[in-house]
Amino acid sequence: MRSVVRETYGPADLSGEPIFAGGFINFGYWSAADLVAPLDEAVRVRSQEDLYRQVLGTVGPLGERTILEVGCGLGMGCALALREFAPAAVTGMDIHPEQLKRARDTHAGLLGREAARLRFARGAAEDMPFADGEFGAVISVEAVQHFPDLDAFAAQTSRVLRPGGRVAVAGFFTVDDAPGRPAELAGLLETYANGLDIARPVTALTDALTAAGLVDTRAESIGRHVWPGWDLWLSRWWAPGTWPRNFLRAYEQRILDYYLVTAARREDGERPTPRR
Template structure:
């Protein structure tokens, strides 16, 4: 069964394994429980990469996305593909929402997220965070329930960006905003080359699509002010610098930088608003 044959709510086998038994969040390369490539500062490239720099880069990628969504104080926020929920916890701590809902398709990830965020779920902060199982293409929420829908480095896994865009538009209230960051292919023709360079594309964990597939879908879904900004210069060199301490040149994870330098893929922040 290909990713195009899946029904909303299904998981491809590679997604089920990577975020289930394999527990990608436990890999040292994703220190701190975040699972993203990071938004790096220029000075991070000057010396040996540190775990502290790595964790800060991942937190800064969340801040980059949440800042792009505009003022969030008092709002209802939804993170699509929340993983361990550490980004949700950052949003609760730093952006003053009334509540953050973290949604993920993988039940094992959600169980880990509940353990990692028990204080926000059950302690003094109870009610500030809730965790829900659901798919990007079939969100289990009512119309107009959220002031902001955001997603950090998960859209490359979504089976159907058009359904994700339609669901995002549906669950946003009028005046609400969406902010998505992920990596996308330069164009559909880049897919075979990316599969040659990068195991995650070869194995189907990541899907090679241009950013226009999402921006066009958001516009068709009725969202306005659709914008797409490249942030690759703040992602790929820092990510490769961090990898250099753990992976040899020529190994496939180092090829993300090579793919960017060849113009095969880039990293973007995409935003939109519901009129």
């Protein structure tokens, strides 16, 4: 585990910060929000739930599938998946032991009632502790910007998906591979300057998924549904020109965008020869 990830998600419960609310840790999908009216906590929580709904909706129908969430945090998305999408089972995986303890504590009652359908496990995106073909769907919501090796993540995702399984990843990437992008983002955003977020183009993920043998790989920009609402919510605590408000600035300057990336494993289970 990288030290900056350990420090950010370990000592304090980041999901307890008012900017996140509801136990989620994501920027939100705000298409249902009235961005002219004042935003309250209920609207904020819905934005975070709606981001999961967008992701889960791309890998369905889920009635007979088992789901793996990579980077599950407190497991709020896992609980939403069980509640609203009725999959066969959900596994939440996170690299951070303190996050997993919080997830198990938060959902102790649900774990008791749904012991056969919900579990939490420790593992890295690049080294998943699961059997080949164990899952019908793999999702990851706003964790991919922390993964140090997208090729390894893609290879592991392809390995644990069963034939016909699907993957959906929501996260933010640079809009292209111009060499100056990392420096631009480090100058605008503290999380890029300290290394918590890693600046890479979205093609780094789509190419990795394709090279790992997945097909129908697509990247859809959903930034228009993320950045304006997130910035308006941040304005409750942060003034214009402060670094968290620069996410919207980076989007408007066509440096950074938010994407929903999807792919599938072929029904016949075949994979190409790995690239060297």
